[in-house]
Amino acid sequence: MLFEGSNRVSLIKPSSIRRMLELSAGMKDVIHLEQGEPDFTTPTHILESAIEATRKGFTHYTDTNGTLELREAIAEKLEADNGIEVDPQTEVTVTSGSQEAMLIAALGFLNSGDEALILDPYYPACFEDTLLAEAKPVTVQLDEERDYQIHVEALERKITERTKMIWMCNPSNPTGHVFSKQDIEIIAEVARKHNLIVFADEIYEKIVYDGTRHVSIGSLPSMEDRTITLNGFSKAYAMTGWRIGYVAAGEKLSATLRKLHYYAVLCPNGISQKAAVAALVGPQDCVQEMVAEYSRRRKLVLSELGKIRSLFCTVPKGAFYVFPDFSSFEKSDEAFASYLLKEARVVTAPGSGFGKAGEGHLRISYSVSYEQLEDGMRRIRTCLEHVA
Numbered sequence: 001m002l003f004e005g006s007n008r009v010s011l012i013k014p015s016s017i018r019r020m021l022e023l024s025a026g027m028k029d030v031i032h033l034e035q036g037e038p039d040f041t042t043p044t045h046i047l048e049s050a051i052e053a054t055r056k057g058f059t060h061y062t063d064t065n066g067t068l069e070l071r072e073a074i075a076e077k078l079e080a081d082n083g084i085e086v087d088p089q090t091e092v093t094v095t096s097g098s099q100e101a102m103l104i105a106a107l108g109f110l111n112s113g114d115e116a117l118i119l120d121p122y123y124p125a126c127f128e129d130t131l132l133a134e135a136k137p138v139t140v141q142l143d144e145e146r147d148y149q150i151h152v153e154a155l156e157r158k159i160t161e162r163t164k165m166i167w168m169c170n171p172s173n174p175t176g177h178v179f180s181k182q183d184i185e186i187i188a189e190v191a192r193k194h195n196l197i198v199f200a201d202e203i204y205e206k207i208v209y210d211g212t213r214h215v216s217i218g219s220l221p222s223m224e225d226r227t228i229t230l231n232g233f234s235k236a237y238a239m240t241g242w243r244i245g246y247v248a249a250g251e252k253l254s255a256t257l258r259k260l261h262y263y264a265v266l267c268p269n270g271i272s273q274k275a276a277v278a279a280l281v282g283p284q285d286c287v288q289e290m291v292a293e294y295s296r297r298r299k300l301v302l303s304e305l306g307k308i309r310s311l312f313c314t315v316p317k318g319a320f321y322v323f324p325d326f327s328s329f330e331k332s333d334e335a336f337a338s339y340l341l342k343e344a345r346v347v348t349a350p351g352s353g354f355g356k357a358g359e360g361h362l363r364i365s366y367s368v369s370y371e372q373l374e375d376g377m378r379r380i381r382t383c384l385e386h387v388a
């Protein structure tokens with residue numbers, strides 16, 4: 001018997017990264033530069049705290065919204081690092097990875113026919129989750145050659161009476177761009193003026209370079225009741241497999257998120273919550289050490305890309321991605337990613353999977369070892385020498 005998926009599911013498309021993984025499955029001697037997955041093992045003191053919690057029998061359901069211990073640690077972190085004041089009792093919700101938070105935000109606030117603005121290039125989940133909510137994703141394309149600057153007019157032009165929300169990711173996946181305070185202020189101003197919710201994905205906040213300062217939109221005046229700040233542990237603490245993240249939002253927004261969160265997950269993983277507490281209250285040198293290594297790798301990738309003629313690439317100030325424009329070699333990023341896989345045995349993420357503004361680009365992740373990165377970049381360069 002054949003069972004069709006719901007109409008809702010037919011609206012969304014599979015991730016382009018998954019497609020590349022499928023294409024490369026079974027191939028030998030392949031370098032993977034497509035995934036946003038830190039190669040580091042979770043720092044030891046975090047592992048130890050989880051092992052200890054397991055031994056002590058911390059194996060039961062926890063509070064639906066996360067243990068108060070973790071919510072308090074998150075609230076302290078948000079105040080200290082981000083200038084965001086939240087009540088851990090009512091305004092912090094611990095989620096099963098940050099990805100859950102995006103879905104519950106879309107389903108929680110978007111009605112069928114509503115519109116959500118998305119800064120393009122974007123992290124695909126916000127686009128697909130908007131569709132799942134049967135709402136309309138409205139992209140605002142950012143101009144790479146103008147360093148992805150935000151312009152009031154560009155946002156205003158896309159606003160209608162159905163616009164309800166703005167999705168932003170800062171630092172950006174896929175570009176690695178970090179929005180300036182001025183850009184953040186523009187988004188906040190538009191959100192206040194048109195009474196919009198801002199969903200701010202700040203999962204790469206700790207991974208910034210060259211003394212770049214990350215500004216949280218939730219810390220700006222009159223933004224506390226309209227901002228949903230998303231963060232998590234996957235990237236900064238190399239904890240992708242623990243599936244733990246959180247959202248901070250005003251009490252009313254949080255109450256809606258929590259209603260959905262309960263039916264989606266019941267509660268987040270208990271052991272992971274203990275590990276997350278250790279991550280937040282423990283020493284932070286592990287984060288600095290990982291960022292220093294990402295910085296070294298970023299230098300390598302940029303230097304290798306700089307050797308390729310007719311290639312344009314902005315210098316990213318955050319995350320662990322570069323997003324070069326390869327369109328002078330081949331207009332179709334999908335075809336180009338397949339070509340690199342076949343000829344160079346390197347897997348990259350086609351840029352069009354991150355929006356129209358990503359067409360002709362490839363996302364290269366430098367969250368793999370220095371050696372793999374060296375090999376991967378050398379292969380790409382050698383391959384392109386034959387094309388040029």
Ligand SMILES: Cc1ncc(COP(=O)(O)O)c(C=O)c1O
Binds near residue numbers: 098100169232
């Ligand atoms: C921008 C962004 N947001 C959210 C997520 C989801 O992270 P997690 O669910 O592992 O916390 C990712 C993962 O790649 C991401 O890149």
